[in-house]
Amino acid sequence: xxxxxxxxxxxxxxxxxxxxxxxxxVGKKEGEGPLKRSFDHICADARFGERSWERAESALxxxxxxxxxxxxxxSPGGLDYILSGDLLNQCAGSAYALRESGAPYLGLYGAxxxxxxxxxxxxxxxxxxxxxxxxxxxxxxxxSAERQFRYPLExxxxxxxxxxxxxxxxxxxILALDGPPPYLTRVTTGRxxxxxxxxxxxxxxxxxxxxxxxxxxxxxATGRGADYYDAVITGDLGIRGSxxxxxxxxxxxxxxxxxxxxxxxxxxxxxxxxxRSGGSGCGCSASVLAGYVxxxxxxxAWRRVLFAATGALMSPTTSQQGESIPGICHAVALEMEAx
Amino acid sequence: xxxxxxxxxxxxxxxxxxxxxxxxxVGKKEGEGPLKRSFDHICADARFGERSWERAESALxxxxxxxxxxxxxxSPGGLDYILSGDLLNQCAGSAYALRESGAPYLGLYGAxxxxxxxxxxxxxxxxxxxxxxxxxxxxxxxxSAERQFRYPLExxxxxxxxxxxxxxxxxxxILALDGPPPYLTRVTTGRxxxxxxxxxxxxxxxxxxxxxxxxxxxxxATGRGADYYDAVITGDLGIRGSxxxxxxxxxxxxxxxxxxxxxxxxxxxxxxxxxRSGGSGCGCSASVLAGYVxxxxxxxAWRRVLFAATGALMSPTTSQQGESIPGICHAVALEMEAx
Numbered sequence: 001x002x003x004x005x006x007x008x009x010x011x012x013x014x015x016x017x018x019x020x021x022x023x024x025x026v027g028k029k030e031g032e033g034p035l036k037r038s039f040d041h042i043c044a045d046a047r048f049g050e051r052s053w054e055r056a057e058s059a060l061x062x063x064x065x066x067x068x069x070x071x072x073x074x075s076p077g078g079l080d081y082i083l084s085g086d087l088l089n090q091c092a093g094s095a096y097a098l099r100e101s102g103a104p105y106l107g108l109y110g111a112x113x114x115x116x117x118x119x120x121x122x123x124x125x126x127x128x129x130x131x132x133x134x135x136x137x138x139x140x141x142x143x144s145a146e147r148q149f150r151y152p153l154e155x156x157x158x159x160x161x162x163x164x165x166x167x168x169x170x171x172x173x174i175l176a177l178d179g180p181p182p183y184l185t186r187v188t189t190g191r192x193x194x195x196x197x198x199x200x201x202x203x204x205x206x207x208x209x210x211x212x213x214x215x216x217x218x219x220x221a222t223g224r225g226a227d228y229y230d231a232v233i234t235g236d237l238g239i240r241g242s243x244x245x246x247x248x249x250x251x252x253x254x255x256x257x258x259x260x261x262x263x264x265x266x267x268x269x270x271x272x273x274x275x276r277s278g279g280s281g282c283g284c285s286a287s288v289l290a291g292y293v294x295x296x297x298x299x300x301a302w303r304r305v306l307f308a309a310t311g312a313l314m315s316p317t318t319s320q321q322g323e324s325i326p327g328i329c330h331a332v333a334l335e336m337e338a339x
Numbered sequence: 340x341x342x343x344x345x346x347x348x349x350x351x352x353x354x355x356x357x358x359x360x361x362x363x364x365v366g367k368k369e370g371e372g373p374l375k376r377s378f379d380h381i382c383a384d385a386r387f388g389e390r391s392w393e394r395a396e397s398a399l400x401x402x403x404x405x406x407x408x409x410x411x412x413x414s415p416g417g418l419d420y421i422l423s424g425d426l427l428n429q430c431a432g433s434a435y436a437l438r439e440s441g442a443p444y445l446g447l448y449g450a451x452x453x454x455x456x457x458x459x460x461x462x463x464x465x466x467x468x469x470x471x472x473x474x475x476x477x478x479x480x481x482x483s484a485e486r487q488f489r490y491p492l493e494x495x496x497x498x499x500x501x502x503x504x505x506x507x508x509x510x511x512x513i514l515a516l517d518g519p520p521p522y523l524t525r526v527t528t529g530r531x532x533x534x535x536x537x538x539x540x541x542x543x544x545x546x547x548x549x550x551x552x553x554x555x556x557x558x559x560a561t562g563r564g565a566d567y568y569d570a571v572i573t574g575d576l577g578i579r580g581s582x583x584x585x586x587x588x589x590x591x592x593x594x595x596x597x598x599x600x601x602x603x604x605x606x607x608x609x610x611x612x613x614x615r616s617g618g619s620g621c622g623c624s625a626s627v628l629a630g631y632v633x634x635x636x637x638x639x640a641w642r643r644v645l646f647a648a649t650g651a652l653m654s655p656t657t658s659q660q661g662e663s664i665p666g667i668c669h670a671v672a673l674e675m676e677a678x
Contacts, residue, residue: 003469009419009443011469052660080348081528088654089428091448095531095652099665104348104528106456107448107652107667109430117445121460128467130342130350148656189420189443192434313434313446315427317487321391326438328446 003127003187008221010188013127016338018179020133021072024290025064026283027142027168033268038291039169040067046143046168054088054096057141060283061086061097064170064290065137072133072174076101079174080131083118085109086139086282087166089148093139103135111311112207112236113190114138115171115286116330119307120187122175123332137172140281149200149316162202164238164264164280171286182297182305186333188218192313194326200319204241204264204277207310210327211237212248214308218331219254226256230302233293235285235309235329236264238278263288263309285309293334303336342466342526347560349527352466355677357518359472360411363629364403365622366481366507372607377630378508379406385482385507393427393435396480399622400425400436403509403629404476411472411513415440418513419470422457424448425478425621426505428487432478442474450650451546451575452529453477454510454625455669458646459526461514462671471516478509479620488539488655501541503577503603503619510625521636521644525672527557531652533665539658543580543603543616546649549666550576551587553647557670558593565595569641572632574624574648574668575603577617602627602648624648632673642675 003011024039031042041063048059061084069076076082082101085108086093098105110117118136125131143153145166151157159165175184193210211234219225226232237245242262249256263285268275289307296302308331314323342350363378370381380402387398400423408415415421421440424447425432437444449456457475464470482492484505490496498504514523532552536545550573558564565571576584581601588595602624607614628646635641647670653662 003467005419005469054656054660080344085446085448087429089656090426090450090652090654092652092654092657095665096657096662099531099533099652102530105531105667106460106528107424107450109424109446109448111429111446121445124467124469125463128342128463128469130344130463130467189445191441192438192444194438313429313431313438315429315431317393317428318431318435321393323435326434328444 003124006221008217010186010218010221013123013185015127016178017123017126017175017184018181020174020176020179021068022173022290022294023064023067023071024171024287025060026287030167030169030267033273035267035292038295053141053144054092057093057139057144058096061093061139061170064172068172068174076103079103079133079135081106081125081134083108083122083136084138085114087145111313112280112282113309113311113328113330114282115289116307116309116332119173119184119332120189120330123184123187126175126177132177133174135172135174138282138286139170140166140283142166142168145281159276160201161276162240163276164203164278165275166281167267167279167284169283169287171290173290181336182334183338184332185335186222188214188331190214190328190330192326192328194324196324198324203280203312204238205244206312206325207327208237208241208244208248210329211245211308211310214329214331216252226254229259229304229306232256232260232306234262236280237262237310238264239270240277297336305334307332307334342463345560347556349525349557349560352462352524354466355517356462356465356514356523357520359513359515359518360407361512361629361633362403362406362410363510363626364399365626369506369508369606372612374606374631377634392480392483393431396432396478396483397435400432400478400509403511407511407513415442418442418472418474420445420464420473422447422461423476424453426484450652451619451621452648452650452667452669453621454628455646455648455671458512458523458671459528459669462523462526465514465516472513474511474513476511477621477625479505479622481505481507484620498615499540500615501579502615503542503617504614505620506606506618506623508622508626510629512629520675521673522677523671524674525561527553527670529553529667529669531665531667533663535663537663542619542651543577544583545651545664546666547576547580547583547587549668550584550647550649553668553670555591565593568598568643568645571595571599571645573601575619576601576649577603578609579616636673636675644673646671646673
């Protein structure tokens with residue numbers, strides 16, 4: 001009873017890998033956006049009571065993780081594995097948030113694709129018999145990301161129209177063998193795709209080709225058309241990156257139509273909230289998945305969802321050195337009915 | 340036919356997960372050290388022909404990966420997964436080294452424990468049926484690490500006696516279902532342990548408690564005493580951290596005796612080469628494993644080895660903010676005979 005390889009780096013789970021619990025926690029701005037009702041916790045204080053933005057991000061992730069554990073009725077030590085990572089240098093947000101958990105810890109780096117990478121690996125671990133309860137979580141914070149990737153907030157730097165706003169948010173799912181639906185039924189692992197985009201203020205363009213690659217491989221390997229899913233949800237391509245993805249898929253004759261939505265385009269009212277091309281950051285797709293997407297599945301609005309989180313694998317140093325931006329996209333299928 | 344959980348976050352592989360190929364590549368200083376005969380490639384040019392230290396690190400890892408693929412007779416696209424990560428911010432060393440590989444990529448962050456984390460996950464993926472050929476690799480570079488974690492080289496900063504020198508090196512293993520020995524037979528996943536050490540120039544002390552935790556859990560879960568193994572090889576505790584580990588284990592009545600060695604203590608002649616407490620960095624344990632350790636196994640000198648790589652999960656930012664240093668240690672057992 002192990003994963004069945006379908007080709008195209010796509011696996012079919014053979015066990016029932018359910019979602020025991022999910023939780024999301026976000027900052028004030030996200031809590032004023034269109035998805036405000038879907039988040040478990042909205043914190044008006046961007047510092048989360050801490051003395052630095054980095055500590056604030058860890059506090060946010062820790063809060064989100066505690067909420068998920070509470071909902072699952074588990075102590076952190078009851079988890080077989082925790083899979084986490086974030087955008088901070090050396091993934092410090094996750095390490096400090098989880099250092100007291102006492103659970104086996106596997107650190108990941110998938111940039112903004114981390115939630116899908118963690119979920120895919122968590123499902124594979126459970127399906128392969130390595131564990132029965134595995135947490136997948138990640139976070140990002142506007143203020144820690146701005147000063148690390150762009151400019152100190154105090155500079156008041158202007159943002160280009162293609163830029164995305166890093167979401168202050170965290171999402172956590174606890175997957176469990178024979179847990180309640182939705183079930184994680186398919187996992188497609190991403191490949192690095194770099195078509196030469198060098199503008200670090202246009203991440204959507206850098207990541208769209210990777211999303212296209214992963215979605216196409218997923219559809220081909222599973223034999224499922226896009227219309228198999230009620231929703232195909234990309235990570236954080238934002239408004240511009242989403243348009244590019246649809247264009248790229250269209251060149252290959254694939255139309256997602258109205259079933260495509262993007263976490264980065266959903267989380268803010270971009271015009272009213274000044275978010276330019278939308279949201280980004282590990283916490284963007286993680287908090288939207290843990291909140292809005294799972295709400296829609298549990299309510300019956302969606303029965304089959306393909307969640308494809310995207311990441312840009314550059315660093316400020318590589319950008320300063322003139323490198324282009326490699327993108328990646330990992331995808332997992334969530335379904336209310338197991339096969 | 341899936342992994343059998345032994346408790347203590349330890350899994351017994353039920354399939355034969357062998358090592359199809361291994362490769363190591365290092366810099367000039369490592370190539371002048373005691374292990375010089377064990378490395379596949381020694382480069383006299385620390386820049387590896389590139390214009391920046393970060394690009395040099397990617398070139399080093401890329402070279403090592405190509406060597407491993409060649410030895411395995413595989414093209415990178417023939418791999419089911421690549422698992423990699425490194426110390427550079429946003430793990431850029433790995434992303435840029437592997438962006439043209441075309442293989443499914445899972446980015447990891449385990450600091451200097453990355454090689455063991457990658458090997459453990461690779462073995463689990465193969466054992467669980469998710470793939471048949473999986474690469475685990477990582478790198479570090481003295482010059483890119485110094486300027487990122489400590490001071491620009493041009494400052495000529497003095498080093499404390501407890502400090503370790505980041506190894507310029509990379510190691511890559513390609514694991515394969517039913518591949519040749521040694522087999523990866525046991526995987527013990529680390530927990531984050533932080534006993535409050537704040538001195539970023541004393542990583543050995545910060546990581547030793549995590550190594551102690553993982554080794555004790557491994558011995559308890561497997562029912563194997565330390566004397567089951569011909570060698571227990573820690574990642575990069577260095578000379579001082581190794582002494583602390585032996586002291587901690589001794590408090591719990593566990594003696595490793597002469598079967599303990601440490602990659603950080605092995606790679607340099609610390610006195611002659613001015614390496615203070617020894618080597619560190621992801622590439623330290625990776626290059627020593629891919630070279631010296633596997634040489635000793637294939638020659639018959641060692642038949643059973645426990646490889647326990649250690650990592651310090653702090654960042655320069657968290658250190659500047661006065662945080663203590665969380666440590667982690669992942670362990671994998673390598674054995675010439677499968678059960």
